[in-house]
Amino acid sequence: MNVTCSQIDDLLFDASPLAMETAARHAMECPSCAEKLAEWNEISEVAQSMRTTWTNDMHWPRIDRALREERRRRPVRWLWQVAAAIVLIVGLGGTVFYGIRVQTHDAAFDRDILRLTALDDVERAERVHVKAIGKLERLAGAKLDDAQSPLLISYKEKLMLLDDAIAECRANIDQNRQNAHLRKQLLAMYSDKQQTLQDVMREDNHVSSP
Amino acid sequence: MTSVFSASPVPTEDRQLAAACAAGDSRVFEDIYRRFGDRMKSIAWNHLGNASDAEDAVQETFLKVHRAATTYTGEASFSTWLYRILVNTCYDVLRKRKRRIEEAPIEETAERTAPNVDDTKRIALRRLLDALPEQRRTVFTLFEIEGLSHAEIGEILGISEGNSKWILFATKKELQEKWKRSQ
Numbered sequence: 001m002n003v004t005c006s007q008i009d010d011l012l013f014d015a016s017p018l019a020m021e022t023a024a025r026h027a028m029e030c031p032s033c034a035e036k037l038a039e040w041n042e043i044s045e046v047a048q049s050m051r052t053t054w055t056n057d058m059h060w061p062r063i064d065r066a067l068r069e070e071r072r073r074r075p076v077r078w079l080w081q082v083a084a085a086i087v088l089i090v091g092l093g094g095t096v097f098y099g100i101r102v103q104t105h106d107a108a109f110d111r112d113i114l115r116l117t118a119l120d121d122v123e124r125a126e127r128v129h130v131k132a133i134g135k136l137e138r139l140a141g142a143k144l145d146d147a148q149s150p151l152l153i154s155y156k157e158k159l160m161l162l163d164d165a166i167a168e169c170r171a172n173i174d175q176n177r178q179n180a181h182l183r184k185q186l187l188a189m190y191s192d193k194q195q196t197l198q199d200v201m202r203e204d205n206h207v208s209s210p
Numbered sequence: 211m212t213s214v215f216s217a218s219p220v221p222t223e224d225r226q227l228a229a230a231c232a233a234g235d236s237r238v239f240e241d242i243y244r245r246f247g248d249r250m251k252s253i254a255w256n257h258l259g260n261a262s263d264a265e266d267a268v269q270e271t272f273l274k275v276h277r278a279a280t281t282y283t284g285e286a287s288f289s290t291w292l293y294r295i296l297v298n299t300c301y302d303v304l305r306k307r308k309r310r311i312e313e314a315p316i317e318e319t320a321e322r323t324a325p326n327v328d329d330t331k332r333i334a335l336r337r338l339l340d341a342l343p344e345q346r347r348t349v350f351t352l353f354e355i356e357g358l359s360h361a362e363i364g365e366i367l368g369i370s371e372g373n374s375k376w377i378l379f380a381t382k383k384e385l386q387e388k389w390k391r392s393q
Contacts, residue, residue, distance in 0.1 A: 013379045039386050046331045047354035052255045053248055056265065060243050063269045064236060070273055071234045 002026075008033050012040060119177060126186070133194050140200040155200050162193045224288035232279035239272060246289060249356060250296050256351045257300035259336065267303055271296045290365045293352075297366060301344055334392050338385050345369075346381040353378050 003011065003026045011023040027034035137159075144156045169186045173179065230238040250271065254264035274295050282291060339347050348367060352358045353374070358366075360374040367374070 009383075012382075013375070015375075015379075036386070039389055040382065042331075043335065043382060043385055043389055044354055046335045047350070048357075050256060050332055050335065050355045051357075052252045054251070054261060056261075059251075059265050059268070060240065060247070062265075063243065063272050064240070066269055066273055067234065067236065067239055067276055070276055 005030060005033055008036065012037075115178065122183060126183075126190075129187075129190055133190060133197065136194065136197045136201070140197045144200060149203070151203055152200065155196055155203070158196055159193060159200075162189055162196065165189055166193070222284075225282070225284045227288050228279045228282035228284075228291075231275050231282075234276060239276070242275075242292070243272070246292060250292070253293065253296055253351065253356060254300055256339075256355050257297070257347070258303055259340065263303055267296065267299045270299050274299065286365045290362060294366045294368075297348055304344065334389070335385070338388050338392070342381065342384075346377055346384075349374055349377045350381050350385075354382075 003022055005026075008023055008026065011019040011026075023033070023037055027037045144152065144159070147153050147156050166186065166189050169182060169189060173182045173186060176182065227238065227242070231242075247268065250268045251261075251264050254267040255261060258264050258267060271292065275292060278295070282288070286294070339350065342350070345367065349363055352363045352366065353360065360371045360378070363369075363374040364371045369377075
């Protein structure tokens with residue numbers, strides 16, 4: 001097999017016995033490649049001589065001692081690892097627990113705030129409603145004080161009963177501000193009172209119009 | 211080129227060997243030392259340049275084998291695994307040495323398998339090898355000095371056989387250029 005100088009690198013890369021033999025044959029006819037091949041082989045030859053051996057009778061006993069020491073320390077290390085794992089688990093557990101607690105507390109706090117805000121809205125609306133009914137009551141008051149007709153007297157008694165019921169309901173609400181049922185009852189009584197006062201006003205109109 | 215792996219036990223025996231190492235069986239460790247110790251010392255010496263550091267690296271390798279034996283999966287032969295740990299230990303030593311900015315003394319007191327080769331040439335080649343990047347030096351050392359195959363080197367370094375072959379060629383080309391100038 002004839003090779004050219006440019007193929008020498010391919011043969012050296014291949015490095016199989018056949019490739020090296022082919023390179024050597026080419027080198028016999030090519031001084032440049034011969035020099036290159038000689039250096040190449042010399043590096044390998046020097047490298048092979050660098051395989052090193054020495055005897056140290058103390059080496060194995062030293063390794064053996066180190067291994068025994070390692071085994072002796074191992075349970076201690078194992079205990080440390082368990083202890084570290086426990087500390088880690090407790091730490092993580094505590095952090096998670098605290099996080100959940102804070103989150104729950106925050107959510108409850110938020111719910112309470114929302115509830116209180118809604119309650120404030122209801123009470124504000126109630127105050128406006130009561131104020132409006134109060135105005136109506138003042139208008140109807142004069143007529144009721146001089147009530148002569150049985151119907152007006154009946155309205156007057158009904159209004160007095162409603163006022164007593166409203167006062168009682170308000171007393172109950174003061175003890176449980178968030179009781180929606182009492183709030184609804186109170187609203188119904190105020191509506192009833194408003195309706196009654198409007199009826200009183202209309203009755204008055206009927207009486208005054210001949 | 212003879213292979214150190216030819217005498218390696220089959221993978222099942224390798225797993226048993228690893229299990230015995232994990233259990234800390236002294237006789238098994240001694241057997242490993244008898245079988246692989248010389249080559250381990252040679253590999254370490256050719257990476258670290260002196261017998262003391264080489265012996266320390268071999269000792270450290272045995273300790274690491276003891277600690278990590280339970281993680282041996284049997285994918286590579288036990289000896290490949292052992293040499294991989296050794297090479298990595300040598301890299302650690304070299305990195306620490308670099309950090310200390312100390313020049314490793316080149317020691318020429320160990321016995322050679324081919325004592326007829328000129329010591330000056332060995333020292334020259336050693337200096338050239340010391341200047342190489344870690345992986346190139348290891349491939350060259352394991353192939354040219356220790357006589358391992360590219361397949362074995364590939365397993366030890368976690369590279370392909372073809373890559374190992376290419377790295378060796380490129381390294382020898384580079385060494386050849388510098389060799390010419392140093393002679």
